[in-house]
Amino acid sequence: MKIEIRNGRLVDPKHGIDRVTTLYIAAGKVAAVGAAPAQWHPNRTIDAAGLVVCPGLIDLSARLREPGFEYKATLESEMAAAVAGGVTSLACPPDTDPPLDEPGLVQMLKHRARSLNQAHVYPVGALTVGLKGESLTEMGELAEAGCVAFSHAEAPLVDTQVLYRALQYAATFGYRVWLRPQDAHLGRGGVAHDGEVATRLGLAAIPPSAETIALAVIFALVRETGVGVHLCRLSTADGVAMIRAARKDGLPVTCDVAVHHLHLCDVDIGWFDPQCHLVPPLRGTRDRAALRAGLADGTIDLVCSDHTPVDDDGKQVPFGESEPGATGLELLLPLTLKWAAEEKVGLPAALARITAVPAAILGLDAGHLAVGQPADVCVFDPAAHWLVEPKALKSQGKNTPFLGLEVPGRVRCTLVGGQVVYEGPGT
């Protein structure tokens, strides 16, 4: 199969490419850029005039809900959502039921994902057995089964000695550890940022110190062990400042932010909108500004969807009882583009944060379009706006605070390994 994607604006952040050109794909790989290879007879030509052609998106956190929560979403529905959002690789957190703490579960997930032949799935293994925070998982076995990193997802890891040892053990074998900084005690029972909105609405609050205390603990352990950590889902301005300082000190830490937190704050909860019940909580306007600036200046390395499909039953309940999370795979690109346009960040820099940078954090040779690379490609119309509504979303989760809003950036076509796996309206 030979495919020619013609006359698109090719943006490959890793190689500094940003020009109108043609991409040639053969045998599942990038065959050439610009000039056609010898004896070129494409089976298919995609006219990308006016469109952007970029590496397929890489999402560091997408819950696929398998195993255990198939009533909320299935691999089929969420893999379809991924490619509809231009996402060709994704990492899924271990907070399934049972958690991803056994090689068999990981192998099954990888196998199921592969058989669907859509986006690549990279499971993140549980750092402790059952995510209980007590004993270490067989990280070696899990890594062999396909885990690319280890995390504790949203489960509390209260025992700092376990955390300390988990970091040391993982570092012994070079495994990556991802942690979401939240103090288990201060965050207990909370559903909203501790500020004016929680005070007015009478919602149990999570203070910003829940994040900064956890960061201080993690930094101390990183400093002592020399083990690098990736920090997930920053939410506070003080947290961003701490990471900026830590990186200046040369601490081996990287971090990400969920795309919702670039655009929303606690005020958006309005009159108890459960769609705005997220983890970490949406914080104040000052925090949002710091996250946006931190992503722009590189303090925050990348942005992820934190895709969390929730069914109506999980959201049509009072705010405090509602299940946290928002669907995001199909909004990662639009909301990143919106952030970039508003913050005057150029397209290559914006796309780097959802392609080359997450690939580097995952340790993958992906997220770029060098000749010989597997042709994971996203073709999108940056000027097309679309209305976020349930029927526009492939994800089984229709839960997003952005329902009813218009967002920029419509994916026209997604390729994984040189195969067209998604074609949107207007291709």
Add this chain to the structure above:
Amino acid sequence: MRNPQLDAKGELTHLLTLEGLPAEVIVRILDTAVPFTSIAERDVKKVPLLRGKAVFNLFFENSTRTRTTFEIAAKRLSADVINLNIGASSTTKGETLLDTVDNLVAMNADMFVVRHAQSGAPHLIAAHLNRTGRTHVHVVNAGDGRHAHPTQGLLDLFTIRHYKRDFRNLTVAIVGDVLHSRVARSLIHGLTTMGTPDVRAIGPQTLLPTALQALGVRVCNDMREGLKGCDVVVMLRLQSERMRGALLPSAGEFFKHYGLTPEKLAYAKPDAIVMHPGPMNRGVEIDSAVADGERAVILPQVTFGIAVRMAVLSMLAGNG
């Protein structure tokens, strides 16, 4: 999203919170309640304003006082009253809150009086009814989590107006567990809307929410200082479970610092009134000498509460 308690014309169709309610609407409710206070003194304690209407008391959390006063209010308006003490029973059966509501609407409910342990539950019900076009069904919030208890706020305003006439030259102190108190939040919104210049919240830092000042409240940790020059002292109920979770060391220590005694009350104005939403914990937040003293208006509050609830129910049903 528009505040779901107002309809497209801006009229009150549900009563969910006092926050954002125009002062004219509050005055209208208080004025409507005035003639209802005398109904209780008649031989026939009934008016036909809600005849043929079905009022469902939907209580997902235990309550005797509020449910009873709503029941009396609805019956004095000649409504049919159905009491549902759901507690946790239907949720344990797997029925969702909105399924319960839909079933009761199918039984031709005209009004729901809702109490729920979760902040925002009545908003969820009201928004659901609005969204599905059943705007003839009205929701009255009878207390949701820590968020709001608007009829309590209104009866507190009614009591204050009854004894003090004008809100615009008053100093009001609210004392105790503001963090967990829907009563405090509703009264704060009511008072600031009515133009009360000095509203104070008094309590230990563990029981005062972080951003209380943003609601237009002066925060005091010292009770004697906070009571200085007050016209109205509102004591809040302290739940015994606050001794758990490190919010307070003991009821005794709370009483020492924040219990209203004659000695502390002396810091308020000589004609200051003392209010309490009930049920009182004598010796925890209030001394019996004060609770039974001549400045306490705690029992008139209960009586006014019925009149205010009659006013709210009749106005939502389209009277006045």
